[in-house]
Amino acid sequence: MTITPQHIAEMDAADPLAHFRDEFAIREGLIYLDGNSLGCLPKRTVARMNRAVTQEWAEGLITSWLGADWVNSPTRIGDKIGELLGAQAGEVIAGESTSINIFKALTAAVSLQEGRRVLLTETGNFPTDNYMMQGLARFGDLECREVEPDAVLDALDEDVAVLLLTQVHYKTARIRDMAQVTAKAHEKGVLVVWDLSHSAGAIEVDLNASNADFAVGCGYKFLNGGPGAPAFLFAARRHHHADPVLSGWFGHARPFDFDGQFEPAQGIDRFQCGTPPVLGMSALEEGVDLMLEADMSALRQKSIALSELFVDLMEQRCGEYGFEFICPKNSAERGSQVAFAHPEAYAMMQALKARDVIGDFRAPDIMRFGITPLYLSFADIAQGVERLRSICQSREWDRAEYRTRAAVT
Amino acid sequence: MTITPQHIAEMDAADPLAHFRDEFAIREGLIYLDGNSLGCLPKRTVARMNRAVTQEWAEGLITSWLGADWVNSPTRIGDKIGELLGAQAGEVIAGESTSINIFKALTAAVSLQEGRRVLLTETGNFPTDNYMMQGLARFGDLECREVEPDAVLDALDEDVAVLLLTQVHYKTARIRDMAQVTAKAHEKGVLVVWDLSHSAGAIEVDLNASNADFAVGCGYKFLNGGPGAPAFLFAARRHHHADPVLSGWFGHARPFDFDGQFEPAQGIDRFQCGTPPVLGMSALEEGVDLMLEADMSALRQKSIALSELFVDLMEQRCGEYGFEFICPKNSAERGSQVAFAHPEAYAMMQALKARDVIGDFRAPDIMRFGITPLYLSFADIAQGVERLRSICQSREWDRAEYRTRAAVT
Missing domain, CATH: 3.40.640.10 (Type I PLP-dependent aspartate aminotransferase-like (Major domain))
Structure with missing residues (x-):
């Protein structure tokens, strides 16, 4: 079955965890598929850090060991x-x-x-x-x-x-x-x-x-x-x-x-x-x-649904570009990420970054995408795969700037 | 020689490090003699933490490992x-x-x-x-x-x-x-x-x-x-x-x-x-x-001057209350703190705290005062000793609430 924008919209509409997205500070347009490397900032953390610094530390000083x-x-x-x-x-x-x-x-x-x-x-x-x-x-x-x-x-x-x-x-x-x-x-x-x-x-x-x-x-x-x-x-x-x-x-x-x-x-x-x-x-x-x-069982269910959508869309939209899915196919045996091997994994991850899709490259040839159901929507997944398809279609990844390795990725 | 308020004022006026005090967020009235346990908050740290949280983390996310x-x-x-x-x-x-x-x-x-x-x-x-x-x-x-x-x-x-x-x-x-x-x-x-x-x-x-x-x-x-x-x-x-x-x-x-x-x-x-x-x-x-x-040699000089003032004033103003100075008398052999043994050290430290003077109690009977020349003035030292004198004079420390030990001090 071909997945349509309509399907995606329905999945987001039915998502019981959708409201958690508002709890996070995430820049408009960014598709962040790297929350398994560094999770996003909860908005409430800003106030908490401010309190920790300007009240607990500055005012309470040493007494905050007990006081706070x-x-x-x-x-x-x-x-x-x-x-x-x-x-x-x-x-x-x-x-x-x-x-x-x-x-x-x-x-x-x-x-x-x-x-x-x-x-x-x-x-x-x-x-x-x-x-x-x-x-x-x-x-x-x-x-x-x-x-x-x-x-x-x-x-x-x-x-x-x-x-x-x-x-x-x-x-x-x-x-x-x-x-x-x-x-x-x-x-x-x-x-x-x-x-x-x-x-x-x-x-x-x-x-x-x-x-x-x-x-x-x-x-x-x-x-x-x-x-x-x-x-x-x-x-x-x-x-x-x-x-x-x-x-x-x-x-x-x-x-x-x-x-x-x-x-x-x-x-x-x-x-x-x-x-x-x-x-x-x-x-x-x-x-x-x-x-x-969040309800952990709902979270896991959404993680599986997002991951399955990712895998299905990769098949449908990027099937001809040589990605090899390296995770267990059975969702019950797979954690909250999907990963694909590709000879150009490094350059592709760089090209994706330029298109505001952040994932992780893991040596030697793995593109790893973290699935974080608290703040990812089904539309994010679809959009991420679309941008990857576009990069593959245009061979945009094949630029010198994307092929130069940095010390950390 | 009796140390007068005039002497104190002169020392502060001649202090080449005095301007550093403005770099710290210190509540008016507080005499903080515990910077050797937890240093005060530099005002600039507030902006830095805000940047680290709302820009480097929230916006840069994983790319800040290199980007920041x-x-x-x-x-x-x-x-x-x-x-x-x-x-x-x-x-x-x-x-x-x-x-x-x-x-x-x-x-x-x-x-x-x-x-x-x-x-x-x-x-x-x-x-x-x-x-x-x-x-x-x-x-x-x-x-x-x-x-x-x-x-x-x-x-x-x-x-x-x-x-x-x-x-x-x-x-x-x-x-x-x-x-x-x-x-x-x-x-x-x-x-x-x-x-x-x-x-x-x-x-x-x-x-x-x-x-x-x-x-x-x-x-x-x-x-x-x-x-x-x-x-x-x-x-x-x-x-x-x-x-x-x-x-x-x-x-x-x-x-x-x-x-x-x-x-x-x-x-x-x-x-x-x-x-x-x-x-x-x-x-x-x-x-x-x-x-x-800060110039480290100026810092050390001021630390010694503050410490000597502390010791001299303790002699002059609190000499009759049984404090035993337990640090080396030679300033060259003493770090940036002064400490006194007293049988009522714990209660006195609590009473001082109620008077907005913060020092450290160290078991079994030691009152430890950190000397932090970046943000302490000579007036702070004089004021701290005055408040201690007042507590001793009135036996204010001898209240049940000050004698009850907390887990951390």
């Missing part, structure tokens, strides 16, 4: 993120970067696994996950084992302390079955650390129903927490006795007693480390609060 | 901080918390010290420094050795890999002689990690002239970078081959190639880890830029 509850921001925001992910209150903290939280989760898991020295992951995992694992292994005299994605379950054995996996793959969008993988790992006594960077605010996650051990994730993608936003860490309550290797003062049982010896806090607080990054936390909280207003 | 140079913010701001500290360009990065940077510096130093397994520090060092060391030792099978402050130099031996010291003590303000300690340590083959949290922007520091190895420090104190601001890390160029244990993607030689194996960047970049916290970095940069406009 800065001191509890890691657990307060953590609890809210936990609500999105099927965690209980007191199982999630916000703070630091995803990379640092990966290190925290891996070392905590290792501390629980006396005698096991292998860290397992898959090749092609998001680089920083594996880099952090490699650094830990070098230092901690552990062994890194990286196997092909399909070989992960078979590689679980009694030597493996911890398995580190990303739930939604950053290139292919493939969703791992969290409950199933966790169960298989537990059969062999292996603990699992899940990276939820492309899951949180994107797909339905139920950490406790999946019997998850540890998880980390990113605040600046689907949670719309702002550039370089604080990340988060989940530790199941049964693991709260694990050793926090990055044992900074905010993880102490009584940080403001200024004791000489580290005594870990009870509960998730022990995985805090340095002073919380208050300004970043303020922006993150607004993004999370907004996400909590 | 977010990607280079760790080294760009690091270079500026380095300028304050006698480091060369390319020896300092900004980012993460002080605690995390302590871990980075300690592990980098240990990686250079094959066969040495002892981490040395002094008792009574700022807690997070020692906590991080303790966590590292537990995990890395290293030995933590904590000795009394005066025993540090004698404890240097061939087993010690790294000595961790704070240059300006957070309670007593005692300044360690960086060049002398470093030389003594090097004689025994020991590397030194300096915590400059109470030094940066407070006293004159010359890292390279002192032959320093590694240093870390805080962005939210004298640098006025905002609550929970990113911290910084210095590594002398000769140590840039050290192993970055926290090897996140921003420390990779080519982060945006998304390689599977970690290959450390050349230079200081290898000590980066996660995605930079852009909003916090923006605020930090304004604070650092402002500090760079």
Whole structure:
């Protein structure tokens, strides 16, 4: 069936989440398909940042640690993120970067696994996950084992302390079955650390129903927490006795007693480390609060509908230009993005940018488009594909300026 | 000699840094003596944050990594901080918390010290420094050795890999002689990690002239970078081959190639880890830029003059109330704060707060007052001491409401 403008209009008219678009500051004309790299600015965040700077900081100064509850921001925001992910209150903290939280989760898991020295992951995992694992292994005299994605379950054995996996793959969008993988790992006594960077605010996650051990994730993608936003860490309550290797003062049982010896806090607080990054936390909280207003199941449904529209239109409108869809075809197995391989992926992404369509190039030849149902309409998707078609028709991408690689894309 | 209001007025009139006060948003009437805990808001930071949020984030979105140079913010701001500290360009990065940077510096130093397994520090060092060391030792099978402050130099031996010291003590303000300690340590083959949290922007520091190895420090104190601001890390160029244990993607030689194996960047970049916290970095940069406009030697001179005035007035006006000055009496050996022990320190600090004088209580019995010459006047000091005198005279501190301890002070 050919999709017509009429169909698109009907889908937008029937969209129960359409009103969320007004909550975001998005420039007229821009088709932003990169919210899985950096989410858009919630309008309410402007006022919040202004308050954080000109009231909490300037006027409250040091008294805002209590007065504006800065001191509890890691657990307060953590609890809210936990609500999105099927965690209980007191199982999630916000703070630091995803990379640092990966290190925290891996070392905590290792501390629980006396005698096991292998860290397992898959090749092609998001680089920083594996880099952090490699650094830990070098230092901690552990062994890194990286196997092909399909070989992960078979590689679980009694030597493996911890398995580190990303739930939604950053290139292919493939969703791992969290409950199933966790169960298989537990059969062999292996603990699992899940990276939820492309899951949180994107797909339905139920950490406790999946019997998850540890998880980390990113605040600046689907949670719309702002550039370089604080990340988060989940530790199941049964693991709260694990050793926090990055044992900074905010993880102490009584940080403001200024004791000489580290005594870990009870509960998730022990995985805090340095002073919380208050300004970043303020922006993150607004993004999370907004996400909590949306029904996660409706969000997922819309994400699937937008993605399917994208794929169908690519077939109909760009079918002759050699794009290869590299994500799982079954929507249930695909996260909230679509990606296509094309030999000219880099230049095309640049040409799209010149036409006010922003997506992500991922080496070597992938065009990745984030699907963020809170602020994308069906018309956005249709318009984005039309602009790509036009670029292909005219071979507009074949200009020197689009083929020159920048350091970051 | 009795200090008169006339003297105070003359000192303020002769102050070459007086105009900096206008650069800060400080409420009328407030005497803020806690800038060594959280620096005041530079007025220019308001516009910068607004730009970072409503232009760089909202409009530039992902393109701001290049377009607004977010990607280079760790080294760009690091270079500026380095300028304050006698480091060369390319020896300092900004980012993460002080605690995390302590871990980075300690592990980098240990990686250079094959066969040495002892981490040395002094008792009574700022807690997070020692906590991080303790966590590292537990995990890395290293030995933590904590000795009394005066025993540090004698404890240097061939087993010690790294000595961790704070240059300006957070309670007593005692300044360690960086060049002398470093030389003594090097004689025994020991590397030194300096915590400059109470030094940066407070006293004159010359890292390279002192032959320093590694240093870390805080962005939210004298640098006025905002609550929970990113911290910084210095590594002398000769140590840039050290192993970055926290090897996140921003420390990779080519982060945006998304390689599977970690290959450390050349230079200081290898000590980066996660995605930079852009909003916090923006605020930090304004604070650092402002500090760079001041002459560091004039700043130090004024800091000493303000501190001496404080001590003299405490003697003159509060001499009969039992305060014990716990800092070095020689100004050259004292950082930019003064501290007094008093059995009622906690209640008095609360009573001062009710009178709009903000200082810091540090357990068990210390009243700590930060001296921040960029925005404090001599009149502020005189006024602060007067209010304390009045509280002592009236025994105003002896109210139940001031004696009840809060979790954070």
